[in-house]
Amino acid sequence: MITFVVNGKEVHSEQPADTPLLWVIREELGLTGTKFGCGMAQCGACTVHVNGTPVRSCVTPISQLSGKKVTTIEGLAPNGEHRLQKAWVAEQVPQCGYCQSGQIMQAAALLAKNPHPSREQIVNHMNGNLCRCGTYNRIVRAVQRASKEV
């Protein structure tokens, strides 16, 4: 059994130690906001925070999580009111929306470290997250908007 914390709640998972965090989050805990895209850290749809650092949960076995704190999109802010989430609505970023939880989690880690990133810093930080609907420029605008509120 592996014990860790997800969105402030202690979790005891009986799954095999090599089980990727993604499947425990989605299928065991029912937190389906975190998405499966590629299974090999190529797209970023599964991005969550582990102790504040963005990780690809599809390649993070739960064996690495003992005692650690995981944050998913559902736990990013009460009532979905993180400044990034509000900026995402204001800029009307999502289209199909499937990648956007991962995008927001990736961006949130950036703003936590660097409250006023340049456009180039945003692009470099976000480049690993695919968006097939091509909302990239809106994502940049939303991060910039949110950074003004820091």
Place this chain on the structure above:
Amino acid sequence: MTPAMLETTISRRGFLKAAGALTFAFTVTGSLAGRVAEAFAADDPAKFNAWVSIAPDGTVTVMMPAAEMGQGALTSLSLILAEELDADWSKVTTQYAPPIPKIYGNYHPLFRGAMLTAASVSTPGYWMSMRMGGAQARRVLMDNVAREWNVPLAELGTEPGFVVHAASGRRISYGDVVKFATLPAAPPQLTEADLKKPSQFRLIGREDIGRVDVPSKTDGSAMYGIDVRLPGMIYATVLEAPSDGAKAVRVNLEEVMRIKGVKKVLAMPFGVAVIGDTVHATRKARAALKVQWDNTNAAAKDFDSERAMQEYARHGRDPNARAMPWFEKGDAPKALGGAARTLEAEYSSVHCYHAQMEPMNCVARVAEDGQSAEIWTGTQSSALAALVASSVLGLTPDRIRVHQHLLGGGYGRRIWPDAVAQAVALSNVTKQTVKLMLTREDDFAAARPRPMTHHILKAGLDANGELVAWHHRLVAENVDAVAAPPRFKATGGKDIIGWRGLEEPFYAVPNMLADAVREQRGVRVHAWRGIGAGYNKFAAESFLDECAHAMGKDPLALRLELTKDSPRANAVIRAVAEMADWKRPRPKGRALGIAFSDYHDSFSAGIAEVSVDAKTGKIRVHEYWVAGDAGIVVQPENAHAQLESAVVYGLSSALVEELTFKDGGVVQTNFHEYQVLRMRDVPQIHTKVIVTDNPPTGLGELGVPCVAPAIGNALFKLTGKRVRQLPMSPRRVAAALRT
């Protein structure tokens, strides 16, 4: 407006009862009258199909016939109905319509009643239906109030959510009207003249109305097919057969069955399925599977895309090729024969993968007696999903209940319900509720790509150097033959998906011919965002640029000249030239290229500003301008978003995407081998939406076709070298620069 209800779980009878609501059916003119009369007259309430209902608390529920895949249908279609109903937008919600094409089909000329979300025609196809639906419901409310208050109908009007009597100052909410209202025996007979004029719109065209699905897509609460979890559910994944008809003859069953949590390994006609207790178990088993395939009866047996490309070219050049005409004006062969000067060039494009971010999936529960089933999925056609599910079980489609969900990308891929068929088959075999999720690797293996194409273009100039003859020949597999065989048969073998964009209705060239040569290789080619226009306009608009240079004309000036009798086409070209400031010299090392394309009655033009790394051959697009005219625009902000999105999709296929086949199967397995555009390579995109009073036409794909030719034309301007293959990848560009 509250977020849409995401499941059609309530029976229609239950819906009517539970809501205590007034439910309206409606009619529209012409071809819809018959089927709507049937809907309205049905005496069994269970068969009573409706488009809108209003509850006593004022909640307006719009039945949603289209899927939401990011294009905004949940908002735009309900907004259109709400406009004519004069509803209070904050009280409007939606519910997915059941898969009954007779009632909820799209009567756009392309679909003729098919219930399908594709081809950018949800807004155009449901435009009049939704307006009439709203207008009729409004009239019924007003008739009831006129009776109740004993005032003439003509003295009544409406304000959002209220019927008002200006003379007496009385007003009553729609919810309160519902409490005493009765439905007439026959629907009020309204015509287009009873509808609002665009100047009277309160909701359509509003910049400040956001998409209803956006908030749920920022907090993780949006529900996609892959998010469905049901009690007692087991998991499945499928190692996809490399091609239809390939048969698994040897499977390392014992080894795979030893993996903890694996329950079954099943050789199925579509591949080898693994059933297990957890996703992890099925994925581990999938990775451990070793399958030997017998390709004797495989549809795409031995298909090798690189080799086939050479064969396509040879077939296109063959003077005896069997080519079917698609677009004809004047006599192009004769005019080419008599031309003072002829130009000729060949273009090609590779297969492309949809790369929708949500891999294909479906949850299925077949009833114990095998006589009915429920499916949970996100599909571009719940009707086709029901049809396919029913045929797997030998039932009729009405025995299938489809729970529609949001789509994590469609772009054409989610028209085909292969995952539905697989999940239903596996549920039927196991007699359990099965959640099927493909790995990304199998989503690649099950690709239904945009066709690979070869193009031969010829142009003739007369003695004055004017363009007088044009011939565009396409060589490709036919999408309609694979995806819509009945329609393919009905058109006598015309591929209305794959040939789109070969036609040139807006260029005043007196003699034009476009025709196509069919390849049959067993590849499951499919609709892909922008369909045929994506590659056909790459070839045609690049070749037109070649003509302009040969004629010594500015590419913009030539396009303006050729469209001078087509005002809407001419206007988007002029608009984009102004946006990009076409005549302004660019910094050293950069150049502009332009292209124009119509798409399903909409118009767009694009200009790309590019540079190129001479050593690596990598093209960089710095700026992209696009102007589009799709008539009346329902959601302006979303119109810009759709254009941007289509431009990025177009950039990706123009620059990096390349799906190849060897031995009948897809070579690439995941995003490390198949590139799609990432943030770093996205230019500044400038969009202009030209709003006209024309009925709305498609917007979701409109931005795609101009991108590739605009880039190629800019590259030529910059380097004097033309790249005639898609994608214009660094390898190809570097090779062209060395020539």
